Amino acid sequence: ETGVTQSPTHLIKTRGQQVTLRCSSQSGHNTVSWYQQALGQGPQFIFQYYREEENGRGNFPPRFSGLQFPNYSSELNVNALELDDSALYLCASSTRQRSSYNEQFFGPGTRLTVL
Amino acid sequence: DAKTTQPTSMDCAEGRAANLPCNHSTISGNEYVYWYRQIHSQGPQYIIHGLKNNETNEMASLIITEDRKSSTLILPHATLRDTAVYYCIPDGGGTSYGKLTFGQGTILTVHP
Numbered sequence: 001e002t003g004v005t006q007s008p009t010h011l012i013k014t015r016g017q018q019v020t021l022r023c024s025s026q027s028g029h030n031t032v033s034w035y036q037q038a039l040g041q042g043p044q045f046i047f048q049y050y051r052e053e054e055n056g057r058g059n060f061p062p063r064f065s066g067l068q069f070p071n072y073s074s075e076l077n078v079n080a081l082e083l084d085d086s087a088l089y090l091c092a093s094s095t096r097q098r099s100s101y102n103e104q105f106f107g108p109g110t111r112l113t114v115l
Numbered sequence: 116d117a118k119t120t121q122p123t124s125m126d127c128a129e130g131r132a133a134n135l136p137c138n139h140s141t142i143s144g145n146e147y148v149y150w151y152r153q154i155h156s157q158g159p160q161y162i163i164h165g166l167k168n169n170e171t172n173e174m175a176s177l178i179i180t181e182d183r184k185s186s187t188l189i190l191p192h193a194t195l196r197d198t199a200v201y202y203c204i205p206d207g208g209g210t211s212y213g214k215l216t217f218g219q220g221t222i223l224t225v226h227p
Contacts, residue, residue, distance in 0.1 A: 004158070033213040042202060042217030043159065056214055090158050094213055102149055102206050104213060106158025 004093050004107035012113045013081050021076045021110045025093030031055075032074040033104065034066060037088040049074055050096055078112075086114045119203050124222040127197075133190040135221050137203030140184040146207045148179060149215070150188045152199040159202065159217075162188065193225045 005024045013019050025032050031050045035043035045058040049068035063079040072093070078085055088111050092104035120138040127133040139148060149164040163170055163177045165186070170177045176189040190197055202220040 031213050033215075035215075035217075042200075042220055043215070045214045045216065048213045050213075056211075058214070092158070092213070096212060102147070102164070102204075102212060102215060103161045104159075104215060106160065108156075108158050 004091060004105050006089075006091055006107040006110050008110060009108070010111045010113075012115065014115050015081055015083060017081050017114075018077065018079045019081060019112060021078075021089050021091075021112070023074045023076070023091035023093075023107055025072045025074065025091075026105050029093035029095050029105070030072050031094050031096045032068055032072065033092045033094075034074070034076050035090040035092065036060070036085075037090060037109070038084075039087070043090055046076070081114045083114050086112060088112075119205065119218050121201075121203055121218065121221045123219065124224070127190075127193045127223060127225050129195060129225055129227050130192055133193040133197065133223055133225070135188040135190075135201050135203075135223060136185065137188070138185045139203065139205045142183055142205045143207065146205040148177070148183075148186045149204040149206055150175070150177065151202045151204065151215070151217075152197075153202070153220070154196075154199040162201075193223075195225050195227065197223065198225045199223060 033048040034046040037043040047057040048055045052068045065077045068074045088109040090109045092106045150162040151159040153159040165177045179186045200220040
């Protein structure tokens with residue numbers, strides 16, 4: 001069973017640029033959630049995708065957007081990058097069932113630095 | 116979501132039990148208590164969860180007080196690899212499925 005993978009591992013961008021981060025969910029998982037983790041803080045929920053539809057969003061502006069593909073992999077896009085967007089971006093996958101508990105499987109993250 | 120209070124940091128000697136407390140006095144009746152940990156430079160990892168009863172798995176034990184206002188995660192024989200940030204997260208599932216609210220967590224350092 002392949003775990004959650006993310007690419008790239010590290011990324012450096014300049015303010016105003018756009019970035020796309022990628023996540024391959026664990027085999028058989030249909031739900032992907034994205035989190036932002038600033039240095040020294042706990043992860044903050046950005047949004048979730050379930051069966052290719054956005055299914056909940058945290059307190060993040062519209063320049064944070066995403067996609068989920070038929071194979072359940074996912075992308076996080078951030079437009080008009082700001083310095084405060086520098087963070088570790090984590091994705092987590094799981095299988096949503098009626099009685100699922102909240103065990104999320106996290107990838108290793110993408111470290112984004114905005115200069 | 117219920118608010119949580121955890122110690123900022125704790126130390127433990129290798130081989131001894133590590134007891135990590137969490138206060139969640141505003142937890143509602145249908146909210147489970149989840150524990151995750153994050154080892155440096157890795158994504159968070161699920162450890163255990165419970166509602167009312169004490170729970171045990173291969174990683175840890177979870178003790179929840181009868182009034183459910185607090186809980187303790189127990190690592191029975193801590194190793195150096197257990198050094199991590201530990202997060203206590205009340206969550207009701209349902210519409211919040213997959214949307215975990217992480218706090219600051221407890222930095223556990225296991226010493227040789």
